[in-house]
Amino acid sequence: MKSQIVDQLNSIEIENDVSILYACESGSRAWGFDNSESDYDVRFIYKLNDVKDYLSLSEKNDVIEKMDGDLDIVGWDIRKALYLHYRSNPNLREWTISPIVYVDSKLDIFKNLPDFDNAVLKYHYLNIVKSNWKKLSEENLKITRRVIKMYMYNSRCILTWMVLDENGNPSINIFDLLKQANNLDENIKRDINGLITYYKGNCSDDLDLSLIKRINQWMGNNLEVMRKDFPKKASRSDLGIYDNRFFEIILPDFEAYFK
Numbered sequence: 001m002k003s004q005i006v007d008q009l010n011s012i013e014i015e016n017d018v019s020i021l022y023a024c025e026s027g028s029r030a031w032g033f034d035n036s037e038s039d040y041d042v043r044f045i046y047k048l049n050d051v052k053d054y055l056s057l058s059e060k061n062d063v064i065e066k067m068d069g070d071l072d073i074v075g076w077d078i079r080k081a082l083y084l085h086y087r088s089n090p091n092l093r094e095w096t097i098s099p100i101v102y103v104d105s106k107l108d109i110f111k112n113l114p115d116f117d118n119a120v121l122k123y124h125y126l127n128i129v130k131s132n133w134k135k136l137s138e139e140n141l142k143i144t145r146r147v148i149k150m151y152m153y154n155s156r157c158i159l160t161w162m163v164l165d166e167n168g169n170p171s172i173n174i175f176d177l178l179k180q181a182n183n184l185d186e187n188i189k190r191d192i193n194g195l196i197t198y199y200k201g202n203c204s205d206d207l208d209l210s211l212i213k214r215i216n217q218w219m220g221n222n223l224e225v226m227r228k229d230f231p232k233k234a235s236r237s238d239l240g241i242y243d244n245r246f247f248e249i250i251l252p253d254f255e256a257y258f259k
Contacts, residue, residue, distance in 0.1 A: 005042055005102050008071060016064055018046040021078065021109055021249070025100035026091070032174040033152045035200050039070040042102065043095050045109060047078040047250055054079070054250060078109070078249055082242045085110055088120035094172045113245060114238060119231035122164050125157040126226045132157075133223055136216065143207060148199050151215060155192050158222045159184070165229070188218050 009020055027041030028034040046064065053060060062077035076084070076092075084092045093116050096109075132154045141147065152174065159177035162184065163170035171177055174196065178189050191211050198207055 001040065002102060005040065005071065005073075008066065008068060008073060009042070009044060009103060012044075012064060012066060012073070012075070013046075016046075017049050018064070018075075019049055020044050020046045020075070020103050021107070022095075022105040023075075023101070023103035024095055024098035025102070026095050026098055026172075027072075028149070030094075030098045030100050030172055031153075031156055032176075033149070033156075033196050033199055039072055042071060042073040043098075044073070044075040044103065045078060045081045045095075046075050051250055079246055081109070082246050085113060085116075086236065086239060086242050088117040090116075090121050090124040093121065097172060099171075099173055107249070109249065110245070113241060114236075117233055117236075118164050118167070119233045122161055122226075122229065122231060125161045125164075126229075128157045129154055129161070129219070129223055129226060133219060136219070143209070143212060145199070148195065148207075151212070152192075152195060152199060154219060155195075155215065158219060158226075161226055162222070185218075188214070191215050191218075 005023075009023055012018070013020055021044075023042060023044035024030070025041060026043040028038045029040065048054060048060075060077075062080040064073075064075040066073040081092060132150055135141075136147070136150060136154065156172075156174045156177060159174065159181050160170045160172075162181045163177060166182055168180055170180060174192070178184065178192065191214050194208070194211055195215065
């Protein structure tokens, strides 16, 4: 499948006159809980080949999207990606540390830039957990494949928050997160692993509902802890650093160009 994905990315470069700087998997396959029905969520960062397009007064689209069967492909222009890095965008962070890479970065796109703000990241995962918890707490909720996936996604977000709270650098893969979360109860770790095994087996066996209840209680307890934590966002006044990095990428000899 990787060769097919790379072929699609090559065709996107030709069709849109762009160069892809980096491409990865971002979704259940990167998170560690894919099964036979999972599609491919391919994400990439690109730059326009003609520098003059960045100087035009006409507004340019900064996103490229393409669907082909079980391939869901989305790309962001380098200017958009750098601005989202400046804003500590959690989705971009997950792209940059994906364990599945389709196009290696020929250059270190975000070199010498500030780290992502932990406060922004924690707030993002808190909001996801709150939203999903509300749905998962509904009475008479049927335990479907979609609901199981929501439980795993919510578990991943809580684990990510826990590692951030310990000032760690959380992976996006749930198995890595289970190892990184130092304060995680071993019983919950076993339950989450059991849920993933069940899902990866296409939910064909009977599910132990007591496992769901335990994970549900663990989620509720952690949500209370997360709600009480309101870290202060870092003050950012370094947009000029990002401007310089943008120029370095789209015009490698930019210093000579502006003399």
